[in-house]
Amino acid sequence: MNKKPRSLARIIIPVVLTLVTIALIVWPMLAGGQYVVLDPKGPIGASQRDLIVISTILCAVIIVPVLILSAVIVWRYRDKPDNKAAYEPNWSHSTKAEVIWWTVPIIIIGILAIVTVRYTYDLEPSKPLASEKAPVTIQVSSLDWKWLFMYPEQGIATVNTLNIPADRPVKFELTADSPMNSFWIPQLGGQIYTMSGMAMTLYLQADHEGQYWGSGANFTGEHFGKMRFDVNATSDEEFENWVREVKQNSQELTQEGYDALTQPGTSNVAYYSAFPEGLFQNIVTKYVVDGNGAHSKHGSSSEAAGANQATQESNQDEDKSAN
């Protein structure tokens, strides 16, 4: 009997700690809704959130009963002298039971697989978003350790800050002039790798005006943690104003300026009124010797392939001029 207090403590401690943990997890949610992945502000993020919820529920359907079952079994068949539950030391096979627990997971995983495959095609990152409005193109390049954003249609560029019009698809074209990074704006949708030698395409859209943030998600060395940037989604009008302002009030990004940016180091936010013609393609093909960039062909879509084709053509041009 004098063992009682100890076993009580054993129950209390885990329960208290679990409650504290749960409280801490729930608290920020109440405090400010910072679960960015679960609080999407655009169609891609929203579909991904839905998919997360669907798959969680599907999994929960099977694991919650199993968790309860385990607790019940352990409790019921524990070795206590007064335990009256059945004991059958040689019972080790039941075809019926095994058929059940092979089939149940097969069914659940089957459903999940169908859902996943459907969404995989729907959410293929290079697939244009349905919208009446034409997409804005933004060319993204990850450098050590900063982001360069170029707006080819507007002719401006920024570093470590991104302005986009809300409610209009944005077509990101991405590459890297640094080790592979990953471009991620959690509230708008999932990430995509930026790799030197190839151009990737990612369509995102912000449904609402507002400020979100993005970051580099794939480790690239010393100051990779500094690669966070703000994303300002504004009305079309404000976006135009902003572009005009950048055009008027900032310097030009020259090739030398770009070369300086590629030097390892962090950077403050910067705005440029212009950038060298074809800079993005040049970054993509920078390390590629003969235009057959080693992995330029495996890109995910016709869009990406188009970008690659463009790079190959520009490369051939260069070859010609070299001759």
Added chain:
Amino acid sequence: MLEGLKEFASEFFVTGDPLIYGAMVAIGITTIAIVAVLTYFKKWGWLWRNWLTTVDHKKIGIMYIIASIIMLFRGGVDALMMRLQLAMPNMDFLHPEHYNQVFTTHGTIMILFMAMPFMFGLFNVIVPLQIGARDVAFPFLNALSFWLFFLGAMLFNLSFVIGGSPDAGWLSYPPLSELSHSPGVGQNFYIWGIQISGIGSLATGINFMVTIIKMRAPGMRWMKLPMFTWSVFSTCIIILFAFPILTVTLALLFLDRFAGAHFFTLDLGGNPMMYINLIWMWGHPEVYIVVLPAFGVFSEIVSTFSRKKLFGYKSMVFAMLIISFLSFFTWAHHFFTMGSGADVNAFFAVTTMLIAIPTGVKIFNWLFTMYRGRIRMATPMMWTLAFIPCFIVGGMTGVLLSVAPADFQFHNSYFLIAHFHQVLIGGVVFGYFAGLYYWWPKMFGFQLEEKLGKWAFWTWNIGFYVCFMPQYAVGLMGMTRRLSTYGWDTGWWELNFVSTIGAFLMGVGFLFQVAQIADGIRKYKSLKASGDPWDARTLEWSIPSPAPEYNFAVTPRGDDIDEWWEEKERRAKGIYPPEQKLEPIHMPKNSGIPFVMSVFWFIAGFGFVFGWLWMAILGLAGVGICMIARSFSYDTDYYIPVDEIKRTEASLRGSV
């Protein structure tokens, strides 16, 4: 001259960080202390004869496990340093560069130098005993494997005081790991540390595969094999196919760095993505390599401590074989976001999910082994019981990650970190702990007291949830992995702070385990274990604890899955096996060659690390000479005479 020497020293030794000076002093003092103690007690000969040259699989197993626990400590200290750095925003405890080294060494050490050797330790100690064999198929190779692992691990560990540690992550993606971005020697340490120990791992895989195929006791047909042995066999299949990929990949990376090749650099036609594919073709199966034996351990323990036959034996075997097969078809789930297109992503998403099916089946079988059993809560069983919910939840988050489009949001975030630690700690580490507690008496001949073990169990487990559950949440808040600092504006600090508390609780759990073992060693005489302290079921429990060097005085039979349990039942009914005549036992002789040869590998590796070709060549020449020496040694075995067997058995059994 002096200036030159000074400059060399400042590049050779890592300087500038008080933590590292502290470590250097600690290493120096420990080394001196060990040397002094060995010399004072005149133990050098003992060490050489009994340990450094041994080919006894049980001793090799014990050395593996000791090395692994030391590495768990090292990797654990790394983990705590990282958690300290992340406990509050803008912490200034580790600089980003140092932090990068710490997570890289942590990951590498935990997987390759903690989990792998712990697993090999259990293979070594148990498999021959379970199948009724006297040793493994190639005892000499077995010793060589151990020393290759050990010296490879030491080479890797050296990097943090000499030359600098690698800092490109535990899988070292190029171009970050290429000369252009990692000009220091850290990456070379990574390559050679893993390469040298990797050869050992491949050899162990082959060795145990052959052992299980060829050396089973008479009557032990495939479908009578104990479940742990089955798990080892499926693991060996994976090792056989996966480790050569690693060897080649690292060799190519080294050629890039050392010889200016361009396999993985973009310029001159190389392709970094090739590396990423290759490394994960090894890396994904690797996680099944370490987890399958843990499944085997759980199967043994569940059945022993429920006093019941393992439920659904055939399903269990089938599930494991499917897992080993499927594990080779999922690697691309580590880079769904690389833009391979919907076809590829859909394929790999589905193959990944499929693995959940056989895994789920195994969980059901364990549950139904307990169903209608009698569950005893000894420490091995407690770890097994803790594993079940932990792995169910970790497995579920794994399935969530495999949903490709959703992984676009989870990838590289703390959600992923939480997931893989849940399966690696909840599955692998808990499994090996369970195995260690379970087979401890068989290895050392005494029983650990359970009181401290239970404290360890609870602090580890509570610590685990406190540490990793918040990480799922902070991942959904957008925190990415490998981040060395974050700002107050992120709203991440509360969860990180809690997580750090949990990490330290696990550290306390580890200390309880050390205390438990120390306590056991102190009192081992009074804790003497019988041959079968748990009333268990398989052949290893039919011989005395610790097992004599020849394992079985007479070759046992293996006609039943739970042969020893059946035998006990027969004996209870008064049916005794016919007395068998003892015969002299054929045994392999000890040899110093594996140790010496591995030291030469170490020297060669060290030479390659610093690009000192003379040293590398010297080392390789030494390796060659050792091989020749071995091929000319004919006197490699001996017989234990019957008298001696009788004496040993009498003294061991006398006390039972």
